Amino acid sequence: MSDVTFSNSVDIIMPTYNPDLTLVKRAIASIVDQTYKEWKLFIVNDGGEAELSGIVKEFNDERINYYVIPHKGKPGALNFAISKGAAKYIAYLDDDDIWYPNHLETAISYMTENNVRFLHTDAHEIYVTREGENFKEVSRGSLNKGIITDITMWHISHINAVHERSLLEDAGSYDENRSFFIDWDMFQRLAKHAKPYHLKVITCEHYMYLDGKKSETNIISSIHKNDAALSRKAHHEMFKRAFEILSADDYVELLNDWQVKDAQINQMIEKLNRIYHSRIWRWGSKFIGFLRVLVPENSLRRKVILKGTQPLRKIMRGLKNTKLSNI
Numbered sequence: 001m002s003d004v005t006f007s008n009s010v011d012i013i014m015p016t017y018n019p020d021l022t023l024v025k026r027a028i029a030s031i032v033d034q035t036y037k038e039w040k041l042f043i044v045n046d047g048g049e050a051e052l053s054g055i056v057k058e059f060n061d062e063r064i065n066y067y068v069i070p071h072k073g074k075p076g077a078l079n080f081a082i083s084k085g086a087a088k089y090i091a092y093l094d095d096d097d098i099w100y101p102n103h104l105e106t107a108i109s110y111m112t113e114n115n116v117r118f119l120h121t122d123a124h125e126i127y128v129t130r131e132g133e134n135f136k137e138v139s140r141g142s143l144n145k146g147i148i149t150d151i152t153m154w155h156i157s158h159i160n161a162v163h164e165r166s167l168l169e170d171a172g173s174y175d176e177n178r179s180f181f182i183d184w185d186m187f188q189r190l191a192k193h194a195k196p197y198h199l200k201v202i203t204c205e206h207y208m209y210l211d212g213k214k215s216e217t218n219i220i221s222s223i224h225k226n227d228a229a230l231s232r233k234a235h236h237e238m239f240k241r242a243f244e245i246l247s248a249d250d251y252v253e254l255l256n257d258w259q260v261k262d263a264q265i266n267q268m269i270e271k272l273n274r275i276y277h278s279r280i281w282r283w284g285s286k287f288i289g290f291l292r293v294l295v296p297e298n299s300l301r302r303k304v305i306l307k308g309t310q311p312l313r314k315i316m317r318g319l320k321n322t323k324l325s326n327i
Contacts, residue, residue: 010108011081015044017048024095042065042082042085046077075182078174087165090168091107092158119163122143122198129209135209154184154242164194171190188244
């Protein structure tokens, strides 16, 4: 790693292994389109069979650096790419995600103006399915899950995080023995040395592919799907580690957030109960009105129906405190 650190420049790290060529081209294009121009991109082909040099040449941009290495796994590819750069800041983009044009400018401007060393923005988490050569969006939501994300680093992805290179001197390199939670592990270690700042601006899109090759080769998704016990154990271990980076203020903020969410849930339950009760009253009133029209007074049939509808009339009396004895 070079000892030279360029002022406010950014090294962008993109490890890749047998990517969808259309998606990786889209990812690179979103970098080239950045309004912030002081960057270098380091693409590392981690021993995959896909030939990416042609795509890199298409962009004809000297800031894009492409390397092919023997397969080491994602942490090894990340470490290799980082070793080739020298910029003050490090950002990341996966080969199937995209940045909005304002991503780097938004992050770097805030970091330099406010002396922030580790920052994460907001991102859309988008679930898609393949339709022929294209993808169809199924749903979209926020990648950030609230306070729990901000204080434990859970659901912060590589794509929306930026940090100073110097933090790695204390946090260390990526753990090459890890096969999943690679970014979560690193971000928790970085957070021990610089409090992460959540900049609440949406600057990127993180894609979840529900079918096809991308879904099959997603190690984390396959673990969650196929080995629930291992998934729970891994999550528990990471949340336990989070206690090392929590402050008293973090606990208070988390408790306040839970109280707000609990109140919101109770309000929602009350609203659903009111809707449910009003529908019972409406349906019951219609049913009893129907009987009033069709069943003659003082008939045996009316007496039988009165007996049969007693439970319904009891419920309605409880809801509206209205006497329904005379139908």
